[in-house]
Amino acid sequence: MAAAARYRPRYIQGTAVGVTAVTLLLWLGLRTRLPVAPEPDALVGWAVNTWTWSLGGAWLILLLGSLLLAQNGAPSRFPKHGLILLVGGVTAVTLWAGTPALALTAWLLLALVWAAAAWLNWPPADRRAIRAPLGGLLLGALGLWYAAALGGGAGWATWPAAARTAALLAVFWQMGSAPLLGRRIITELADRETAVLLLLAPGLAGAALLLNLAATGPMPGLLWVTLAALLAVLAGLWRAWAHLGQPAQVGAALALTASGFVLLAGVWAGPDAAAAEGRVLALAVGLLFLAEPVRRELFADRNGWLTGGPQLLGWLLALAALAGLPLTAGFNGRAALYQAWLPAGGWALLLVTALLHVPLVTAVFLSGLIRQEQAAAETPDLSGRVGRLLLAISLLALPGLPLGEVAWVTWLALLLPVVAGLGLARVARDWAGWETAVWRQGGGPWPRLRQGARLAVGAVRDAAELLEGERGLLWLLLLAALIVLASSW
DSSP: OHHHHHHOGGGHHHHHHHHHHHHHHHHHHGGGGOOBOOOTTOSSOBOBOHHHHHHHHHHHHHHHHHHHHOOOOOOOSSOHHHHHHHHHHHHHHHHHBOSHHHHHHHHHHHHHHHHHHHHHHSOGGGGGGGHHHHHHHHHHHHHHHHHHHHTTTOOGGGOOHHHHHHHHHHHHHHHHIIIIITHHHHHHOSOHHHHHHHHHHHHHHHHHHHHHHHHSSOOSOHHHHHHHHHHHHHHHHHHHHHTTTOHHHHHHHHHHHHHHHHHHHHHHTOHHHHHHHHHIIIIIHHHHHTOOOOOGGGGGSHHHHHHHHHHHHHHHHHHHHHHTOTTBHHHHHHHHHHHHHTTTTOHHHHHHHHHHHHHHHHHHHHHHHHHHHTOOSOOOOHHHHHHHHHHHHTTBOOOSSOGGGSOHHHHHHHHHHHHHHHHHHHHHHTHHHHIIIIITOOSTTHHHHHHHHHHHHHHHHHHHHTTSSTTHHHHHHHHHHHHHHHHTO
């Protein structure tokens, strides 16, 4: 890439896209040789099974889509496309690490590459902002080192419960550092193609470790992990609703929400469901982050559908996958999660999670409508259309469960929130008029109801503000630690 930048600058994007496309084709061909496992006593080795293969494929597709969307910039010693490939390559190592030593080394490298990519793209006068996300990623690596030390240097298949608990805390740090601690850098970065990789790379690295843990034994701390995951979903939804008109903010917020679903699937439904949710995290959130909506006028003729169709299809499939609708990867994760809760008596968890899908669907739908009204009139370029179409198609998936075996309660929990969310979107578009007509009336019981509602909204807002800013992850971890201590008595 450096040679292309120096001698043939116009070939930079083609070179990067070609290298990534060949890697993706080789990766697809590896499917017939799974599983790949390290030697029993090896310190360094690769582990590729059906779950990490699926997660790695989603990452390579996101990487290829980002390169297709990236435009050729001015020649430099370290080109933009080379930086994207560097982040992609280091993240791939974290996904396919088969031993704790290699995983720890990859996590440390990812933290350094993450900081370097942010450093090169961030204004020099404000580079102190990189310290917080870098510290979070290093703390995640420290947690993984502590888990490996508790495991006695053996592979995670033989780790005791204490080591697995420490590893789950490391996963939580890794998945939350970028959306929470690095939110300002990611959302304000002008280079969106690099920003989306910085947003999702740490979370996918944590998801890969979660898959390996879920595949090798029971998960400890179901109570605190479940509560922390639901809080992550709620915090992401709150941030998304607060920034509906800003694509980068909505993408960063929904990355936190999707990470919560990955955690829930990993500890309750196993690696297959967690891998499906990991695909949603990589592809659906990536699509929403990189979305470039077009105006309705573009669809007035057949040529308009050819140019604007990939954007519309990508937005619809991202919405369907995040909602867990059939024929998407989200269905395989969400349906398996709900099916795991039913025999365990997790009716309350199912109800709460289903209700959280209502504001999720509404936020994604309203965000798309607002951004369509703000869209420019330019026609999207061909490489950008191909990149978004690739991400959108990759979200499609055959049902992991036979549809006849899915309980009717699961179907209701999946479909009713979508209907309710779309209905709420219709109401929310006229929210200001409704609030003026009803909430500000002076007669009858409305004053007391209005006062009580204001108190309730204020309490929720005060509680949600604890999850914002650089200290949000610390509050979540503190709550998780208190739950662990309480459950140990």
